[in-house]
Each structure stands twice: as C-alpha cells, then as structure tokens.
Amino acid sequence: MGIEETYQRRDKELSAIGSDPTGGLTRLLYTDVWKQGQEYVKAEMEAFGMQTRYDEIGNLFGRIEGSELPEETVMSGSHIDTVVNGGHLDGQFGILAAVTAMEYLVATHGQPKRSMEVLSLAEEEGSRFPTVFWGSKNLMGEANNEAVADIADAKGLKFVDEMRRQGFDFKAEQKMREDIKAFVEIHIEQGNVLENQELQIGVVNNIAGQRRYTVILEGQANHAGTTPMGYRRDTVYAFSKICVEGIEKAKAIGDPLVLTFGKVIPKPNTVNVVPGEVEFSIDCRHTDAEALKAFTAELEALMHRIAEEDGLEIDIDLWMDEAPVPMDEGIVSAIEKKAKEGNYKYRLMHSGAGHDSQVIAPHYPSAMIFVPSIGGISHNPAEETNMEDLIEGIKILADTLYELAYV
C-alpha cells in the first residue's frame, strides 16, 4: 500500500470514532470514544512493529528502536482530542501523518539509526474541562495537578474521576525525558495564508505570543430621542473609536501583528437607548515579544485617552499573556532543506494559533509543518484540506524524519 491509501484508510477509520450525526467529530478527553481513538492508534502502531505504551495520564507512544543511537529519540505527533463538533484534521492529521510517515520509512529504509516515536497526546483543546495542554504539559513535567484536582465538565463529571475511569492517574513525579533530540508536529494551518498564496507547505519558525483582554467602558444609559449628542456618554461610540484607531495602527504595522475585537456586548443593547456600558474583547498576537508588548501598551494608552476624552470609566483586564515561542533553527533548516530539495511549494511562516509544540519547543528542539486549510476553516465539521496537500505534508514529514533519524 502507498502512503495515500494507508493514510486515507486510517483517517476514515479514526474519524468514525466520535463522529457526530452532523458530520463533525467530537472526541473529548477521557470519554469512551477518546479511549477508543487512542486504542485505534495503538493498534495501527503495533501492526507495523512499533512498541507502544501509555504514560500515567494517557499520552500514547509508539516506538521504533534506533540501531546505532537508540538513546536519541526523534519524535513526531499531535493531539487525539477535538473541540465539540470539530473536524477530522486538527490534531488527528498530525498523529496519522506521523504513523504513516514512520511506517513508510521503516518499510523503505529499514531500522533507523536513532529511535523514532509517534506521540498521540491526550489533550490540547481544552474543550471538555477548563484546562489546556494537559498532554504536552505532562510530557514536559510541567502539569499542575492541583489545578485540575477539583475541575469538572459541563455535566458535573469530575476530571479526576474520568481520568481514573479510563485507567489513568496523575504522574507520580512531574519530570521530563532526557532522550528526545527532535520534535516535529505537522498540523493544518487553520488560516488562509497558504491557500491565498497557492502554497502546499508552511515551515513554521515561530508560534505567535498572544495577549487577551476584557475591557469594560462605563458611561450613561440615556433615552435615544431626548438626549442631545452633546449630553451623551455613549460607550459604543467610544468602543468604535478604539476599534478603528487600534485596527488602523495594527494594519500600518502589518504582519505578523494581528488584532481582533471579536466580542462586543453593549448594555442594554436596545435600539432606543444610548448604550451606557459596553464590554469587549481584544485578542492581539505577534511573533516578537517586545513588539507585542509595545503595541498593546500603545493600545492601552489609546483606550485610556479615548475613555478620558469621552468622560467614561474604563476597566482593562489583561487575562492572557503568552510569550511567542521560536522554533528550533536546526529543525527549521532541516525541513526547509527537504522542502527545497523536493521542490515543494513552501514558505517560512509563523503560527498564529497555539499548538502543543509551544509547550515542547522550550525544552526540546522542535518545529512544525503546516498544510493548507481550505477557506482557513477549522474547529468546524467543514474543516478540510485537499488530499494532495495532505499527502505532500506526510511526504515532507517523512523526508524530515529521515534526515533526523536515519542520517
């Protein structure tokens, strides 16, 4: 069987585990379908001779022992969990691509010089319990067990009970493996850059940092008919000035800076009342920590100035502040070298979305490969990538793993 047939079969079979009547895929941490998904991957790994094991919390590993440097491990993988009613590529593609690429390498080139492992991480999405990166943080010895000790899902089922029901438990000790020499994650882009530029491969050299805010402006609710313009303290007008000025500044600075005002909730949100309060969100990302800090500081100053000019109270809550994570130059170069040699239509790019690699990269040399997302859509049953692009992705992953594990 070729790469394409094998991948297509695996994608079809794994996508059936947790499929929604709507055509979407829902596979949440420590549910029965989640366990079935891991067991399916485990069986596929064992079918071509991988040694498999779970760690304590349910991360799954499939291993091919290296012939010359078995104590050096080259790893590839992604997460098995999905969002609610998600698609069949986010996470899942990264696992199946790694299994398929390693199977191909072993079939073609035999035992690798270094050990190779596929990693099927327990959780990344944070879509069942209020925790994210549970899989990769446990891998790195960074998980906070206390933070999940009392959390429960929307039905009130406790994290700890569900973990134990599936046969897993907290790690006795949070520590990191010393043998991993490289980690490569392949993922759908979840954006529209590759599609718009008619490229097949993104070589990811940075995962953007992000800052998220909730901002509340308080003015005065007034009758829309009886309150002259000069007597108003209109918070939607002030929000609009912040949004226009902020986005114009962001556009002037340009890529890789992005700025989004995604949530706007005026009060009372009625046609004939001047809105006396508005709550809105800010999501700002950049690949450079200093640039992100400088821009958001400017944005904060702008908001304070407009609030003051309009006689409004303002509350600015910075509730997420994640630094950018650069990928390893050596691995990025290895992927780029293979992209050039293989005449792949590729570019270097950053990731605007968060990924397991951002947890892993600070500890092990890591990089990511992107394949295009049709229409930039993800976290949705309509999430799709042309089969040709998926196969190109698996091929360059195999080329890269060859470079890292066989040479």
Place this chain on the structure above:
Amino acid sequence: MGIEETYQRRDKELSAIGSDPTGGLTRLLYTDVWKQGQEYVKAEMEAFGMQTRYDEIGNLFGRIEGSELPEETVMSGSHIDTVVNGGHLDGQFGILAAVTAMEYLVATHGQPKRSMEVLSLAEEEGSRFPTVFWGSKNLMGEANNEAVADIADAKGLKFVDEMRRQGFDFKAEQKMREDIKAFVEIHIEQGNVLENQELQIGVVNNIAGQRRYTVILEGQANHAGTTPMGYRRDTVYAFSKICVEGIEKAKAIGDPLVLTFGKVIPKPNTVNVVPGEVEFSIDCRHTDAEALKAFTAELEALMHRIAEEDGLEIDIDLWMDEAPVPMDEGIVSAIEKKAKEGNYKYRLMHSGAGHDSQVIAPHYPSAMIFVPSIGGISHNPAEETNMEDLIEGIKILADTLYELAYV
C-alpha cells in the same frame, strides 16, 4: 386645599394602584389595576363636579360644561398605562396635573366660558400588547381594529378578550370629534436638557420624527490568530467605522439631530474569532422631515461605501419612518405668553420622545409642556422630578387652560 397638597394626595393614591414590590409601577392596558386606575381618576373627577364617561374602548373623559361656548372644548390629559416596572410620572402626571389644574380653575374662577375636559387615555406605551397609541388613535378615529384582532400578551391572553373582560369593545365607527379646539399635554421631559440648563418648563413646539434601521453586515468569520489583517473581512471593524463616521457627522450638524447605535450583535461574539457577521440598530431623529431624510440618506450611502470598501455584504432595513409633528403655533404662543408673564424659567424645545400629542396634533391644535426629569431617567422606578417643578408645571398648565377656556 392647595394645588400641591391635592396633587400629592392624588399621586400617592394613584401610584398605589399597580405598584410593584420594587417601588415601580406596572399598569398595563386592560388589566384589573388599569381599570382600577381609570376608576380612581373618574372618582376624583366626579368629586369636584365633572361629568365623566368612557368611550367604547376605555378612554376616560371628565368634563366641565362651558357657560358661553359649550360646543368648544379645551382638553388636557395623557395616558393611564405604564411600561413594566415604570415610574409614577410618565402619563400619570399629565392626567393628575390636568384634573388638579381644572379643579383649581373652577374653584378660583367658576365655570369656564368654553367646555374643559380631562382625557385619561387607555394606552400609549405598547408595553402589554404589540400595539401603541391605542387610546389616542381611537380618539382620532384612526385605530386599526384588524391589526389588534389576533394579538395577545406574553401570557397568551388575547387583546380582544381582555378588552371585553373590562367591559369595553371596538368602536362601532372610527370617527373624530368636531368640538375640540385645543389639546395641551403636560409630561416629564425624559431627557436632561431642562435639568442641565436649570430650567423648570419646556414649551414643546415639535415632536421629532424618527427613523429606525436594522443593519446586517456579512463578511467572513476567521481564526483571530491565523488570519493576517490583510486577509480579513471583519464586520465589527466596518461597523465601528460606520458608527464613528456617522456620529461625527451627526455631531457636526448638531441639535436637534440625534443618532444612536444602541444595539450591536456580532457573530460568533467570541474573543478569538474575527466576527463574520454583525447586526446593529440605528435610531435617528430630527424635528425637520427633510433634514432627517437628507441625513439618513447620507448615512445609508456611507454604509454602502464602507461595506463595498471592505468587501462585505450589507442589508439595510428601514423599519420605522415617522415624520416630525409640529405643535400648533397658537397654543405654543399661549403657553409661552403665560411662561413670560409668570416668570417661569422656561425654554422652547422639541420632544425627542414620542407622545400621544403626535397623534392628536395633526387634527386638533395641540402643544405640550415639559417638566424636568432628574438625571433624564424615565421608564424606571427611579423616574423622578422635584416637587417644586411638578407644581410649577401644574400652575403653567392652569394658566394656559385659563387663557384657552376662560378668556
């Protein structure tokens, strides 16, 4: 008893009918407390010799026959119904002020030359059934019986059944009385102009026209991290440009133009998604029909331009288009003359809110008197006016009725 004591007693007694545990007042059309309210007003009218009657639908009239020109009627009044959890002044003050002013006039000056009537209209607020101005429209012979034939309140109780339960029914014939020579309505301002300018009386010369829109912008929902600024079709950004440009234009034109973007609903309304759709409302008012038309045409053009520039679809729905209603120059002059003579702290002004007078004024010479609203608040249990201002209002209403009915 003086005007103040009498008014205070009546306000206290009538406010007890329909009072909420929260301190608010809820007296909805054709409820039992509504009928009790009308009966209370009827008894107060009869107590000083008024002849009373209901029309078919439940508008209440109290009449003092004129001595010389009994076929010419000078009328004053407002509506007995309230919004849900409203205040004790909106509507109620106009009725009790008219009763108290006419009682004072009869006690002081005896029988008037022309007939005087207090009008306690059945409904103005539209707060129980989806219909407004049911009282004044029936008075003017303009009610649409078919439009209410099948409507029901939030509990499913039918308008027609509730009307009949209280002993009322549709008018056999929609026609207008020929004897009304003047109508004066006193009302709280529901705005903050008089308060800000430290005035006690507003002589209303116009009720503003209003246009209301629902606008939907459609772009594309995208990942807030992975979509560069240049690839976005961000509807909240486009809305913000419309809001800023629209309000800046409105402020440049100035009073009496007002423009409000009161409702904003982005989709999906989430921090990390570029909003692919936004629905928003526009409420625009002006006392001049042509100016209102010209400004909203400019606003529509501006919205089309911004939607086109940003590659968005736009749907603009003008669902309310009410022309301004000028008050009668003769009655306005009569009120202003009395305001000058009595050294009232007054100004000529327009009403930005709708009132029964806008239904009545196109047919009978009409005008309105405003008293200040503390903080501009209305439709709220906190709706309040200083007692001194209320009494000044009753006095100028009495002065005006004297001018119209006795001279």
